[in-house]
Every structure is written in structure tokens, then in C-alpha cells.
């Protein structure tokens with residue numbers, strides 16, 4: 441039975457990964473969340489998910505090393521000590537830098553420092569500990585795929601070629617995550633473990649619902665400039681269902697043999713981010 445560990449299944453893209461992977465009763469799906477009671481309730485009230493005995497929800501904040509250790513032990517008990525896939529989806533998306541350039545944030549130095557530390561704590565350090573703690577399970581798995589959900593914003597070429605100014609701190613944290621994936625790959629490719637950084641595209645999870653008109657205007661200005669030239673076929677944000685379906689195809693097809701070890705790709709399996 442293929443086994444999956446997915447972090448951040450409380451909402452958004454992670455919840456959709458939980459929904460899609462658990463729809464196959466052959467899969468064992470372990471979801472990590474910060475608030476287990478809330479997610480248990482959500483799952484039990486979801487007409488699709490309620491009653492799926494292959495879903496197991498454990499509590500762990502990705503920044504809590506002891507919590508992750510405990511989750512690894514609990515997961516091993518469910519799976520018999522092995523794990524086929526890690527989908528490291530949990531991530532911090534900070535409203536602070538989503539609509540501004542790096543130079544504009546300089547007027548708030550203390551908040552800039554705090555936000556960047558928080559982003560690294562979750563998106564980088566948390567995932568390093570997650571991978572190291574669950575690696576013994578992956579080593580005993582059959583499929584051996586470790587997928588980190590990153591962002592197209594972290595592509596340096598996109599930033600350089602299209603003057604992509606938005607979300608500078610978040611982008612830096614995801615670029616660091618991409619390098620961490622490449623480093624894990626460099627060490628563990630020889631053991632047959634595929635590490636891959638995978639961007640989901642632009643996905644509507646309600647993150648912009650609280651944006652001010654001024655913030656939305658800034659975002660519209662940047663994308664209004666970018667889209668016609670960079671991605672003329674872009675029809676607007678994907679639904680979580682669409683994004684996860686696309687990413688699942690990339691996950692199935694990616695392999696060390698095909699040259700994907702340590703790579704950073706989009707929901708299309710290439711470097712087209714929108």
C-alpha cells in the first residue's frame with residue numbers, strides 16, 4: 441500500500457492533496473497539522489472525506505522539532521516503519537511582503553527582520569528537520585519520493601528577466617528551500633531517493649481576500665505587465681483541485697533516471713511558472 445506523508449493538510453493545497461490521495465483506498469495518507477481537532481472536525485464533516493479509514497491526522501507544528509519526532513514515530517506505527525512519499529506542503533505565506541518590493545520594505549527594518557526569520561523558520565528549517573526525521577522511513581519505502589512545495593516566485597530567471605518584484609522575502613525562503621532539496625538530492629540520490637522542488641502555480645486559496653484595494657492594485661499592475669508577454673494563455677489562478685491534479689502527474693512521472701533529481705519545476709513539469 442503506497443504511503444504518503446503530507447504536511448499542512450488543514451486547508452488550501454494541502455487539504456486537496458489529502459482529498460485526492462485518500463480517494464484511492466489503497467493509499468495510506470498521513471496528514472500533519474498544527475490543530476488536529478479542527479482538521480479532524482473538518483474531515484468528519486466533509487461529505488467526500490468522512491469515513492475514509494485511510495486518513496490519519498497527527499499534530500505537529502513544523503517548527504517544533506520534538507513534535508516532528510513524535511509524528512515520525514506515530515507515522516511509522518501506521519505504515520509499519522516505511523514511507524513512500526513526503527509532500528512537504530506546509531508553508532508560511534506572509535502578507536507583509538506579498539505586494540511590495542524589497543526596497544519598499546526597508547522602511548520597516550524590525551518587521552522585515554522578524555518576517556524573514558519566521559519565513560526561514562517554517563519554509564526552510566522546519567522542512568530540513570522534517571526530511572531528516574522522516575528519511576529513515578523513506579529509506580525503507582518502495583517509491584522513495586520527497587517533494588517540497590515551493591513557488592515560481594523563487595526562480596531567479598523569472599525575477600531577472602521579468603523584473604518580478606513581489607514577495608521578496610517569501611521568494612528568498614523558497615529559493616533556500618530549493619537549494620536544500622538539491623543538497624538532500626546530492627547526498628541521497630545514490631540511495632534511490634528522488635528529491636524534487638515543485639511549484640503549484642498560482643492557486644486561489646483565498647490568500648488575497650484580506651488584501652487592501654491598494655495592495656490588489658500593486659499586484660494587478662505587476663501581473664498585468666507580465667501575463668500578456670510571459671504567459672498569454674494564463675486564464676487566472678488555478679483551483680486547488682486543478683493544481684494538485686497537475687502536480688500529481690509531475691510527481692508520478694518524475695524520476696532520478698529521467699534527470700529530475702534535485703530539480704525545481706512547475707505544475708507543468710518544466711520552468712513555465714504561470
Ligand SMILES: NC(=O)c1ccc[n+]([C@@H]2O[C@H](COP(=O)([O-])OP(=O)(O)OC[C@H]3O[C@@H](n4cnc5c(N)ncnc54)[C@H](OP(=O)(O)O)[C@@H]3O)[C@@H](O)[C@H]2O)c1
Nearest residue numbers: 448450451452453474501502529530531590591642643645
Ligand atoms: N496558493 C498559491 O498560489 C501558492 C503559490 C506558490 C506556492 N504555494 C505554496 O503551496 C503551499 C501550500 O500553500 P497554500 O496556498 O495552500 O496556503 P495556505 O492556505 O496558507 O496553507 C498553508 C498551510 O501550511 C500550514 N502551516 C503554516 N505554517 C505552519 C507551521 N509552522 N507548522 C505546520 N503547518 C504550517 C498551514 O496550517 P494552519 O492552518 O495551521 O495555519 C496550512 O495548512 C505552501 O508551501 C505555499 O508556499 C502556494
